[in-house]
Amino acid sequence: MPSDNSTAVSKDVLLQDISTILKQVMRDQREGRSRTPADMKALYSGNLALEFPEYLKFLNKYNYMLLKDGKVILSEKGIAAAADAAGTRIVDEVEEFFEGIIIDTPEEIQEVSEEKTPTPIRQDSRYIKQDLIGSGVIGSVYRGKHAITLRQVAIKEIKDLFSYYSFIQRSEVVIRLKDEITSAASLSHPCIISILDANLEATVPYFIMEYAPKGNLRQYIGVKSEEDIRRVFRLFLQICYALNYAHNQGIIHQNLKPENMLITELENVKISDFGMNRIVRGRPGSQAPQIFIGAQSIAYQPPEILSGREDVIKQSDIYSLGIILYEMITGSIPGRRSQLPSQVVKGVPEAIDKIFDRMTRDRVEERYEDFEQILEDFYNSFGDEFGSMGDIILSGKR
Template sequence: MAEAAQTVTTKQLREEIRGVLSALYAAAKAGNRTRLSEAGALIKIPLSLDFVDYFKFLRRYNYVAIDRTDQSLELTNEGKSIVDQGPDDEFNKDMSQHFARFINDEPEEQLIDLSEDTGEQKIPVEGGSEEAPFPPVAASAPGPGGTARSGWVEAKEPRADARSDSRPDLKTAQDPRKDGVPYPMGGKSEPKYVRYEAIGNGGIGTVYRARHSSLALDLAIKEIKDLFSYFNFLQRSEVVKHFREVVGQMALLNHPLIVRVLDQNADVAHPFFVMEMLPGGNLRQLIAKGEIPVERALICFLQICYALQAAHQASVIHGNLKPENILFDAQGNVRVADFGMTRLLQTDSDRPVPQVVTGTLGYLSPEQMRPGGQPSLLSDIYSLGIMFYEMLTGNLPGRRSPLPSEVNKELSKDIDTLFDKMTRDRPEERYPDVGAVLTDFYNFHKDGRYLKSGRIILLAAAP
């Protein structure tokens, strides 16, 4: 083992503590009892501090216990959870407080790829059906169906044989003896939301299927759960402040093509916000099904443009446009989600913090990839152009990729012009705003097939 060091980074310390727990856990699984005097020799990874420093922490916060009969170490359930699932917010808080005198996080550049962060809205169900409605749920009496936490309660997984039309029977939904009856939360007999299974995961957090307990409305809850693994606990208050600001801005974006944000709670361990549930899946799923008809792709593109234009006019930048954030309602109309969420990974602190580049790699503008690069109106236009190409061709563009009209013969060279000007490397060479993109689009399509500027096409039935 290495000699004790004076300082250690948060990331390194977290990995070393988990390594210590993993070694003890492996020995226990092999049927070996490890005495405290033997534990140091069991650890094969280099440690920045003395083993006794790690042991004091693990014992103090109940990650390990000592069997007094033979002085052997045993992992508690909390310790096993850290090995199996990784450190959680409570662990990070305990670690930061206990080792504060040793921790020294020097600034370093990080690239956080948010490509898996998605509001995907489908439930895999046995028997081949992709979607199933919620089971009837009540939240007015205690019972075994759920576990209360953070402003909602967890409920049983929806049944595949539930009602076929996804709209709940209100009588049944108010029956506290049906499946999914939760425990009361925080002294209140009726929590506001009932939470079901996760339907999306990523770098910012996790999206869950949910229901408003008294109105029986199907909703989605996004819990900012994994975010704090990127920042130590001392920066939490700042991140929570940004969360309130970002969610507040999203809630004020009242537009038919933007996901409605209905509620939020930042005063819990894992801040969350509530949004409408959209049953039509997302653009990533649509692209994965194969070639999108040109008319459908262009209508989708126009709808995204109008949503983006409305947000920009309200001084809201998206910052992470990608197919996973383009959701669809039951009729197939676009709803753009997650405006400004990458701001949660920024900090105004004076203390040294990592230089973070946030976004999804394939859609980031060149300026966002540079150290200190921030999202902007022009970077949103760049990401929009990349998605435009992908919708029309089925592939992401590269440096030597053919133009859209060379891949899809139904397209005119006017489409090439739109794509090229949206995705120029130099921001000043791109369209100055979404309005300019729309102006060119309608100049290229004067036959009225896609209406005219300022008139939004809304689908009345799913394509």
């Protein structure tokens, strides 16, 4: 029985919501994805007649859904129901479990519609939120689409971050967020994710980005063939060109990692989240505290940032990309005594070793000054062999 006895819902609406949940979990299982109950709650926040936990209680009680290693999966009964969520059995169980809140006669529906206070809208009606793509300290990202044009987009909500702050401090975070989104939105480059729209006044602030359908750079970690080497170099050069452009616009990323290097349909790379880690850093006079940005990012952070250096410099991005380059080639993060890339993976040209080494020097003054130097060094080292490797792929024909 739902905990909120003041809610009144049509049986058809409940069945539709349950069908949506079952089909989503079924789709996840087929595609090899899994979600925690918290992920599911975030995915359906504001999109169901009841809160997701109420449906989860029902689905657990009647053995449609199970938890395995903390992740939601369907039972055999749930799989069958996903194909027929209007079957007699599930209808009877819905009536039994939700007894007391179901309304079905026209008179009841009219009475409730006149008395019920409208539910606050978390997002404006321009965008339709769909699958959860991923979550991090900054927020959660969903696949979505524009309600009128139906253009596929990525929707990034900032609600997860707000749990670290008091209500008063949130205004400071929104100011930081606005500054960084405005800055990132000014960038226009084929290898940088475009920010298309934003609503920072919503109950859950969010912004709209290009959607990259093929995941992120993490899936290309590790070289196993000559084709892999060429792909690593192509993506590396695209990233260099994009960061060189951004730096020339006075914008430094400061939190490079494979997860914010997204892959397009044609397997070009697009960098996302410029400046997002500055939202979680304190600034002089700020009431909002600095927030630890997570161990996953630390592996790519240069020594000067880890030691607390405040000024923003190009060489920090250069160091981070050097670590990513090594990981793309070898499949692992380099340590103090790690072998050079060509020593780890057979067939990798030795010329890349000196580029990696200079990018990742501890002393800032010993690194490349900018990405133009890296590009010049790369092409001088490899000549015509990889002369067009940084080109953008514009069609499916290779």
